[in-house]
Amino acid sequence: MTREEANRLLHAYIDGELDPAKSLELEAHLAENPSVRAACERLREMSTAIRDKADYHAAPAWLEARVRAAIPAGRKDASARPTRWKWLKPAGSFAMAADWLRPAASLAAVALVTWVVALGTMRPGEDERMTQEVLASHVRATLSNRSYDVASSDQHAVKPWLSARLAFSPPVADLSASDFDLVGGRLDYIGAQPVAVLVYKRRQHLIDVFVWPVEEQKAGKTLTRDGFNIEHFAKNGMGFWLVSDLNRGELEDLARLLAERSAAP
Amino acid sequence: MLATGSVLLHETDPVALHDTDPVPLHKPLSEPKRRFEQWVLPHFDAAYNLARWLTRNDHDAQDVVQEAVLRAYRFFDGLRGEAKPWLLSIVRNTFLTWLQINRPADTVGFDDGLIELIPTDEDGPEIQAARNLDRKMLNEAIAALPVQFREVLILRELEDLSYKDIARIADVPIGTVMSRLARARRLLAESLGPTANISGTQVHK
Numbered sequence: 001m002t003r004e005e006a007n008r009l010l011h012a013y014i015d016g017e018l019d020p021a022k023s024l025e026l027e028a029h030l031a032e033n034p035s036v037r038a039a040c041e042r043l044r045e046m047s048t049a050i051r052d053k054a055d056y057h058a059a060p061a062w063l064e065a066r067v068r069a070a071i072p073a074g075r076k077d078a079s080a081r082p083t084r085w086k087w088l089k090p091a092g093s094f095a096m097a098a099d100w101l102r103p104a105a106s107l108a109a110v111a112l113v114t115w116v117v118a119l120g121t122m123r124p125g126e127d128e129r130m131t132q133e134v135l136a137s138h139v140r141a142t143l144s145n146r147s148y149d150v151a152s153s154d155q156h157a158v159k160p161w162l163s164a165r166l167a168f169s170p171p172v173a174d175l176s177a178s179d180f181d182l183v184g185g186r187l188d189y190i191g192a193q194p195v196a197v198l199v200y201k202r203r204q205h206l207i208d209v210f211v212w213p214v215e216e217q218k219a220g221k222t223l224t225r226d227g228f229n230i231e232h233f234a235k236n237g238m239g240f241w242l243v244s245d246l247n248r249g250e251l252e253d254l255a256r257l258l259a260e261r262s263a264a265p
Numbered sequence: 266m267l268a269t270g271s272v273l274l275h276e277t278d279p280v281a282l283h284d285t286d287p288v289p290l291h292k293p294l295s296e297p298k299r300r301f302e303q304w305v306l307p308h309f310d311a312a313y314n315l316a317r318w319l320t321r322n323d324h325d326a327q328d329v330v331q332e333a334v335l336r337a338y339r340f341f342d343g344l345r346g347e348a349k350p351w352l353l354s355i356v357r358n359t360f361l362t363w364l365q366i367n368r369p370a371d372t373v374g375f376d377d378g379l380i381e382l383i384p385t386d387e388d389g390p391e392i393q394a395a396r397n398l399d400r401k402m403l404n405e406a407i408a409a410l411p412v413q414f415r416e417v418l419i420l421r422e423l424e425d426l427s428y429k430d431i432a433r434i435a436d437v438p439i440g441t442v443m444s445r446l447a448r449a450r451r452l453l454a455e456s457l458g459p460t461a462n463i464s465g466t467q468v469h470k
Contacts, residue, residue, distance in 0.1 A: 011447045015421065017428045046450055050422040053400045054407055059313035063327055067334045068306070073298050164425045 001029045006036050014044050016161030020151025020184060027153065127232065130241065133190045135225050137197070138208045138243040141186065147206055148184030148199045158185040162196045170196035170211040171238060173261035180207070180254050200254065207244035207254060214239035220255050222248055231255040236262045301341050308349045309334070311424055312356045318419045319360045321408050325367075333359035350430040357416065357434055398457060406456045414449035417442055 006029045012018040013026055030037045141147045150161040155172040162185050163169040174182060180200045188197050188210070195212040218234035229251045231242040240262070242255055312333060317326040333356040344351050407415060413435070420431045428446075432439045 008447070011450065012428070012443060015428070015446070017443075042454075043450065046454060047422060049398050049403065050407070050418070050453075053398060053403050054419075054423060055404050056310075056423055057314045057317035057326070058310045059330065060327075063313070063330065064306070064309050067309070067331050068302065070331065070335060071298055071301065071338050165427075 001025050003029075003033065003036060006030070006033070007039065010036070010040050010043055013157070014040065014047060016150050016157060016164065020148060023151045023157075024153075130191055131223060131225060131230055131232070134208070134210045134241040134243050135228055135230065137188045137190060137210070138228065141188075141197075141208065142206065147186065147208070148197075149186040151184040153182050155182055158182060158198065161185060162187070166194055166196055168196075168213045170198065171236075171258075171262050172198055173258060175200065175254070175257050175261075178253070178257055180257065202246055202250060202254075205244055205246040207242060207246055207251065209254075209258065210241040210243070211238055213237055220252070220259070222252060224248075233259055235259050238262055297341060298338075301338050304344070304348045305334075305337055305341070305352055308352045311349060312352055314423060315353055315356050315416070315419060316360060318407070318415060318423075319357070319412065320363070325363070329360050329363050330356065332363070347430070349424075350426060350433050353420070353424070353426075354434040354436070357436075402457060406453055409456060410449055410452055414445055414452060417445045418449040418453070421446055 006026055009018060009022060009026050013023060018026065030040060150158060152158050152161075153176070155174045159169065159172040162172070165187055172182070172185070176182070180202055182198065183201045183206070184199045186197045186199065188195055190210060190212070193212060195210055198209040198211065200207045200209060214234045214237070216234055218232065218239070220231060220233040223230040223232070228243055228245055229248050231240075231251050231254070233240055233255060240255065240258055242251055242258075244251055246254075309330075313326060313330050316329040316333070317323065320326045320329055333352070336359060337352055337355045340355070407418065410418065416435060417431055420426045420434060421428075426434070428439050428442045431442045431446075435442065435445075437445075
């Protein structure tokens with residue numbers, strides 16, 4: 001990587017927008033070039049200064065009240081729907097072109113509803129359901145070769161990237177001294193909420209650490225499903241699920257380390 | 266759960282559903298205002314913050330936001346994906362319309378022109394870190410940035426949006442978001458003078 005390219009990529013890097021391969025390349029470059037590293041630090045400082053000190057202009061309460069009042073209560077076209085279902089619909093031109101797919105889509109939707117209702121009546125325990133969801137997420141990420149959205153061994157890059165996209169700030173520990181290397185993070189959707197996934201690596205094993213806020217404390221417990229080991233515990237307001245093909249003993253080590261480091265600094 | 270399913274069916278094939286399923290299991294879709302308030306108005310502060318930084322004064326920001334939210338309500342059906350970038354793109358477009366009517370001379374600011382070609386400076390003397398910046402100076406320096414740089418900076422640093430969302434709001438490719446953001450930070454560092462020398466874009470050896 002040339003110095004010029006490194007300088008150009010610094011912005012995307014501090015913004016958590018650099019793709020995995022380039023991040024690693026840039027980090028290698030930073031390690032060797034103190035002046036580029038210093039530039040990177042100054043950029044971060046500038047970014048932090050703006051976030052901390054620039055005025056955030058919240059709307060005056062009376063303005064929101066006035067605007068709410070100005071919104072007409074009824075409309076001719078009353079088909080506004082929450083958008084979270086939109087993704088279930090084939091997008092744009094595809095939907096138009098493939099009219100013949102519509103009956104099929106309806107059938108699929110009926111099948112889905114049946115399945116959802118069936119699931120509802122079966123009601124596996126909360127933990128069992130979470131276990132299946134995190135395992136599915138881990139397998140999906142491994143199969144699609146997309147284990148992380150942000151690649152970085154720097155917890156100071158991964159944490160803000162995740163915090164910026166979630167309603168909570170997950171604890172991200174640097175455990176490289178214990179031979180668990182942070183390789184990145186991604187977002188996923190577990191138990192009907194967006195969660196953080198930290199990806200650690202030991203030898204060739206990737207370990208997904210799912211983190212989201214919970215209220216209760218839970219002692220560690222180890223499970224095995226389909227050849228994967230799963231660790232679960234909850235501490236300091238965060239629930240942790242670890243999933244990997246790493247052996248049980250080592251996964252327990254990681255769980256212990258994470259539990260020790262989970263307290264907010 | 267059933268209500269969920271029926272919305273889904275309706276979404277997929279409204280006509281067939283009408284024929285085969287005369288009993289509406291879902292709540293009638295006649296509460297657009299409530300839905301709008303629930304989905305869009307949580308981002309009212311973000312809308313105001315953007316409008317305030319674009320117009321640089323409270324009065325105009327109020328006008329722009331009010332108009333933008335009413336526009337958003339009219340186009341609510343067009344909402345795809347997340348509400349926040351969608352609403353902010355409407356705020357930005359409303360601002361552009363407002364600008365054309367009220368400050369036609371300023372609209373040239375949105376033309377990218379030679380921006381990407383401006384040569385970068387050499388590394389200046391390193392003095393004080395950005396963390397020691399004076400709050401007032403910083404706000405004034407941001408307000409003084411040309412509008413196309415100001416908006417990407419505000420969307421990135423104060424609204425914490427991704428490049429993708431910023432690209433959607435500013436209606437430019439992601440590459441342009443990156444170069445504008447780099448330029449914005451550099452201009453800011455320059456205008457803040459020696460108290461905040463950053464050189465993320467310097468290329469000299």
